[in-house]
Amino acid sequence: DTAVSQTPKYLVTQMGNDKSIKCEQNLGHDTMYWYKQDSKKFLKIMFSYNNKELIINETVPNRFSPKSPDKAHLNLHINSLELGDSAVYFCASSPDRVRNEQYFGPGTRLTVT
Amino acid sequence: AQRVTQPEKLLSVFKGAPVELKCNYSYSGSPELFWYVQYSRQRLQLLLRHISRESIKGFTADLNKGETSFHLKKPFAQEEDSAMYYCAPRRYGNNRLAFGKGNQVVVIP
Numbered sequence: 001d002t003a004v005s006q007t008p009k010y011l012v013t014q015m016g017n018d019k020s021i022k023c024e025q026n027l028g029h030d031t032m033y034w035y036k037q038d039s040k041k042f043l044k045i046m047f048s049y050n051n052k053e054l055i056i057n058e059t060v061p062n063r064f065s066p067k068s069p070d071k072a073h074l075n076l077h078i079n080s081l082e083l084g085d086s087a088v089y090f091c092a093s094s095p096d097r098v099r100n101e102q103y104f105g106p107g108t109r110l111t112v113t
Numbered sequence: 114a115q116r117v118t119q120p121e122k123l124l125s126v127f128k129g130a131p132v133e134l135k136c137n138y139s140y141s142g143s144p145e146l147f148w149y150v151q152y153s154r155q156r157l158q159l160l161l162r163h164i165s166r167e168s169i170k171g172f173t174a175d176l177n178k179g180e181t182s183f184h185l186k187k188p189f190a191q192e193e194d195s196a197m198y199y200c201a202p203r204r205y206g207n208n209r210l211a212f213g214k215g216n217q218v219v220v221i222p
Binding site for chain 2: 004035040041042043044045048056090092100101102103104105106107
């Protein structure tokens, strides 16, 4: 009965590769998010989708491309991975754009070597 | 510019001692404020929201509009309170949460 799930939990890859992280929520929420948590535990929003529509797009390299096939899924694809992309990526969801209590996934620890 | 400040990165307290995590914000209008907690190797989870005015796990937080603060307090720290705590305000009607840099709390037995 996991509310927000992410796969994979760990991802180790080499520079230059392309990888995807998947996120699914079974809460019936309309809004989903991607956050990046760096080595200093600083949490920064990257993207947000509401009903499959992009509503927040922070200053993120265009190597990062979110995709929302339906409102229960928000995937993150990263092209040409760089060392600085190493971080923990958290997916989250909230009921809608106004009711903003966010539920987080377990995180995906990405290590780029 | 909208900003949230959590001044102390690391806070060590003895078990049974009071703990206070400071959060100051600079937002126009009336923001909604949250505290999130992240236990070791776990997901972030909501701890408190100011509109609920509730106490969760012994923690309380009062919104002080005059001082633009939303400090988190607990009178007697427990070992299981060791975690990372994030203050997160957002403007009403805006779904963007702005997380502070977080406070690492270590409760010493």
